[in-house]
Amino acid sequence: MKTNHPIILAISACLFASPVLLGQTYRDASAPVEDRVSDLISRMTLEEKVWQLNQAGFGNNRNINNIGEKLKHIPAEIGSLIYTDDDVTLRNAMQRKAVEDSRLGIPILFGYDVIHGFRTVYPISLAQACSWNPDLAREASRVAAREASGAGIDWTFSPMIDVARDPRWGRVAEGYGEDPYTNAIFAVGAVKGYQGDNLADEGTVAACLKHYIGYGASEGGRDYSCTDISDQAMWDTYMPPYQAGVKAGAATVMSSFNDINGIPATANRFLLTDVLKQRWNFDGFVVSDWNAVEQLVSQGIAADRAAAAAVALYAGVDMDMGSNAYGEHMVSLVESGIVSMDAIDASVARILALKFRLGLFEHPYTTEIPESQRVLLDSDRTTARRLAEESMVLLKNTDDVLPLRAGTTVALIGPMADNRGHLLGSWPGHGRDEDIVSVVDGLSQRIGNSKVLFSRGCDFEGTDTTLFAEALATAGKADVVVLCLGEKREWSGENASRASMELPGIQKKLLAALNRTGKPIVLVLTNGRPLILTDDEPYCSAIVEMWQPGIEGGNALAALLCGDVAPSGKLAMTFPRHVGQVPIYYNERPRARRDQGFYQDIPTEPLYPFAYGLSYTSFEYSDLGVEKQADGTFRATVRVTNTGSRDAAETVHWFISDPASSISRPARELKYFEKRMIPAGNSAVFVFDIDPVRDLAFVNSHGMPLFEAGAYIVSVNGQSVEINLAKQ
Numbered sequence: 137m138k139t140n141h142p143i144i145l146a147i148s149a150c151l152f153a154s155p156v157l158l159g160q161t162y163r164d165a166s167a168p169v170e171d172r173v174s175d176l177i178s179r180m181t182l183e184e185k186v187w188q189l190n191q192a193g194f195g196n197n198r199n200i201n202n203i204g205e206k207l208k209h210i211p212a213e214i215g216s217l218i219y220t221d222d223d224v225t226l227r228n229a230m231q232r233k234a235v236e237d238s239r240l241g242i243p244i245l246f247g248y249d250v251i252h253g254f255r256t257v258y259p260i261s262l263a264q265a266c267s268w269n270p271d272l273a274r275e276a277s278r279v280a281a282r283e284a285s286g287a288g289i290d291w292t293f294s295p296m297i298d299v300a301r302d303p304r305w306g307r308v309a310e311g312y313g314e315d316p317y318t319n320a321i322f323a324v325g326a327v328k329g330y331q332g333d334n335l336a337d338e339g340t341v342a343a344c345l346k347h348y349i350g351y352g353a354s355e356g357g358r359d360y361s362c363t364d365i366s367d368q369a370m371w372d373t374y375m376p377p378y379q380a381g382v383k384a385g386a387a388t389v390m391s392s393f394n395d396i397n398g399i400p401a402t403a404n405r406f407l408l409t410d411v412l413k414q415r416w417n418f419d420g421f422v423v424s425d426w427n428a429v430e431q432l433v434s435q436g437i438a439a440d441r442a443a444a445a446a447v448a449l450y451a452g453v454d455m456d457m458g459s460n461a462y463g464e465h466m467v468s469l470v471e472s473g474i475v476s477m478d479a480i481d482a483s484v485a486r487i488l489a490l491k492f493r494l495g496l497f498e499h500p501y502t503t504e505i506p507e508s509q510r511v512l513l514d515s516d517r518t519t520a521r522r523l524a525e526e527s528m529v530l531l532k533n534t535d536d537v538l539p540l541r542a543g544t545t546v547a548l549i550g551p552m553a554d555n556r557g558h559l560l561g562s563w564p565g566h567g568r569d570e571d572i573v574s575v576v577d578g579l580s581q582r583i584g585n586s587k588v589l590f591s592r593g594c595d596f597e598g599t600d601t602t603l604f605a606e607a608l609a610t611a612g613k614a615d616v617v618v619l620c621l622g623e624k625r626e627w628s629g630e631n632a633s634r635a636s637m638e639l640p641g642i643q644k645k646l647l648a649a650l651n652r653t654g655k656p657i658v659l660v661l662t663n664g665r666p667l668i669l670t671d672d673e674p675y676c677s678a679i680v681e682m683w684q685p686g687i688e689g690g691n692a693l694a695a696l697l698c699g700d701v702a703p704s705g706k707l708a709m710t711f712p713r714h715v716g717q718v719p720i721y722y723n724e725r726p727r728a729r730r731d732q733g734f735y736q737d738i739p740t741e742p743l744y745p746f747a748y749g750l751s752y753t754s755f756e757y758s759d760l761g762v763e764k765q766a767d768g769t770f771r772a773t774v775r776v777t778n779t780g781s782r783d784a785a786e787t788v789h790w791f792i793s794d795p796a797s798s799i800s801r802p803a804r805e806l807k808y809f810e811k812r813m814i815p816a817g818n819s820a821v822f823v824f825d826i827d828p829v830r831d832l833a834f835v836n837s838h839g840m841p842l843f844e845a846g847a848y849i850v851s852v853n854g855q856s857v858e859i860n861l862a863k864q
C-alpha cells in the first residue's frame with residue numbers, strides 16, 4: 137500500500153534518517169565506543185585513516201574576514217589541530233568544514249598547550265609543587281579546563297611530569313621538581329582536574345602526560361639532547377609519575393624528543409608499546425612531540441622522513457604532531473607493505489575512541505558565550521591567588537624582618553617590581569598583560585601608594601648602572617628595601633637552557649650596592665628554575681622565592697609580605713650552592729664512604745635542600761611513633777605543634793629508607809606528604825598509613841616489584857623510627 141499522508145511521511149523520514157536504521161553505528165551515541173570505532177574504521181579509506189593520524193597548527197588569525205582564506209589550507213579530514221587562537225568562531229568554522237565537507241564528517245580534535253592556565257594564568261608547575269597542595273593545583277587545572285573548553289579546546293598538552301634534577305635545563309619550570317612521588321601526585325591531580333569525572337562533561341579537556349620519557353635527564357641540561365638512563369633509574373625515577381597518570385585515566389601521552397641509550401623515545405617500541413600500551417594497559421593514544429617524528433632523521437635513527445614515519449608508527453606513536461611525515465608517506469608505506477593496515481587501524485582506533493569519549497560527534501561545536509562569562513571569573517582569580525600564596529617559599533628571614541610591620545615605608549626596587557609579562561612564566565596561555573597584578577600594584581594597593589617608593593634600579597641584563605643612584609636614594613628614604621629580581625620568562629621553558637644559574641651580573645651588582653645603604657633587604661625572586669644564590673644571600677635579611685606566580689602574583693606577594701598569610705611553600709627542587717654540584721638532589725643512592733668524597737673547595741651540601749621552607753611561626757615535631765596494625769600495615773604518627781604566635785600551615789613529608797636491600801635504594805624516598813593549617817599554640821597529629829606493598833616494595837631494572845623482609849626507617853623532619861618487616 138502506498139500512502140502519501142504527511143505525518144506518515146514525516147515519521148518514515150525520521151526512521152530512515154536515523155543512524156541506526158541507516159546502519160551507521162558510529163553515529164549512534166548509545167552504541168558502545170568500541171562498536172562506533174570499528175564501524176567507522178570499516179568505512180574509511182586508507183587516505184582518510186592517515187589523515188586522522190596527523191596534527192597541524194592553526195590559528196592566530198583574529199580577523200573574521202580571513203576565516204575563509206585560513207580554512208582553505210587545512211583539509212577537512214585532518215585528525216587534529218593545535219589551535220593557537222582563542223576565537224571560538226574561527227574554531228567552529230574549521231570544525232564545520234570537517235563535519236560538513238568531509239565524506240564521513242569526523243570532527244577535529246583541537247589541542248593547545250594549556251600548561252598553567254588558559255586566560256587565568258596561575259603559577260608554573262615547579263611552583264605549584266612547592267605548595268604541596270595537590271588539591272588546590274587540581275582546582276586550578278579545573279579552572280584552566282573550563283576556560284579552555286569554553287574557547288573550543290578539547291585537549292591540553294599537560295601535565296608535564298618529567299622528573300628533573302638539572303636546573304640548567306630550562307624545562308624544570310614545567311614539571312613538579314626532582315622527586316618521582318611528587319610528580320606522580322601532582323600528575324594525578326592535574327589529570328583529574330582537566331578531565332573531571334567524564335570527558336563528555338562540559339568544561340573538561342583531555343589531558344596529555346608528557347614527555348614520555350626521560351626528557352628531564354637531557355645531558356648537561358641542554359634541551360633536546362640525548363639521555364643515558366640506566367634501566368634501574370628509568371623504573372625508579374622516571375616511570376612512576378607516568379604510571380600514576382595512566383592509572384588516573386590520562387587520555388593521551390606525548391612521546392619525548394630525547395634519545396634514550398641509543399633509541400629516541402619517539403622510536404622506542406619497548407617503552408611506548410611493550411611498557412605503556414601493553415604492560416600498563418594504556419588505552420588512549422600517543423602523540424609525538426612537535427616534529428619529533430621527522431627529527432628521527434637528525435637523531436640518526438632513520439635515513440629519511442619516510443623511514444622516520446615507519447619507525448615511529450611501529451614504535452607506537454599514533455599521531456604525528458607537526459612534521460607531516462605520516463601525512464606524506466604513510467599511504468605509500470602501507471601500499472608497499474612496509475606498514476600494515478592493522479597497525480594503521482590500531483592507531484586510528486585510539487584517536488577516534490577519544491573523539492567519541494569527548495562527545496565530539498554529538499557536540500562538535502563550542503557554544504559561543506561572551507568572554508566575560510567564561511574567563512577570569514572572580515573565583516578563578518581567587519584560586520590563582522591562593523595557589524600563588526601557597527607556592528611561594530620563604531628561604532631566609534633574619535630577625536623576623538618579615539612580615540613587614542604596619543606603617544613601614546618600602547623602597548620597592550628592581551626590574552621585576554613593575555613588570556607584568558615575566559610574572560606569567562614560559563607558557564602564558566592566553567594570559568594578557570592587562571590581567572596581571574604586578575608587584576608594585578599589589579603592594580601599593582595593600583599598604584597604600586604613599587608607603588611604596590618605586591625605583592627600577594636596572595634592567596634585567598646588560599651593564600647600564602645609571603639607574604643605581606636613584607635606587608640608592610629611594611632606599612635611603614625607606615625603612616626596608618623590597619628588591620624584585622629574577623629571570624625573564626623566556627629564560628626558562630623549552631629551548632632555554634642556561635649554563636649559569638646565577639642572577640645576571642647587573643642585578644647582583646644592584647643588590648650589593650643596596651646592601652651598602654645598611655637598609656634591611658627583602659629579596660623577592662621571580663624565576664623558572666632554582667638559582668644559585670650563594671653570593672647574594674649574605675646581603676639579604678629575607679629572601680622570598682616567588683617563582684613565576686601568574687596573574688595574581690602581585691596580590692599574593694603583598695599578602696605574604698604583610699603577614700595576611702604565613703608562607704607555607706617548601707622547595708620541590710634543591711637549590712645548589714654552586715653549578716659544579718649539579719646534579720644534586722635529595723634522593724641519591726648512598727655513597728660508598730659516607731664520611732668522605734666531599735668537595736674540597738665548597739661545602740658539599742646544597743644551599744637550600746629539598747622540602748626546605750620557613751614560616752612566620754615555628755613548629756615542633758614530637759611523639760613520632762609507629763604501630764603495626766592487624767591487617768599487616770603500619771601506622772606512623774607524629775605530633776606537630778605550632779609553637780609560635782601565628783596560625784600557619786605546615787607540610788609534613790614522610791620519607792622511607794631501606795638500609796639493606798638486594799638493590800641499593802636512595803638514602804631517603806618521599807612516600808607521603810600532608811599539609812594542614814595549625815592554629816597558633818595548637819598541635820595536630822599527622823598520620824601516615826604505610827602499606828608495605830605500596831610503600832616498602834621497589835622495582836628491579838625490569839620493573840618487577842621486589843618486596844624484602846628486614847628493617848626500614850621512617851623519617852620525618854629529621855626524626856626517625858624503625859619498622860621491621862618479618863619474613864612472610
Ligand code: NOJ
Binds near residue numbers: 249293425
Ligand atoms: C613542543 C613541546 O616540547 C611540547 O611540550 C609542546 O606541547 C609542543 N611543542 C606543542 O606546542
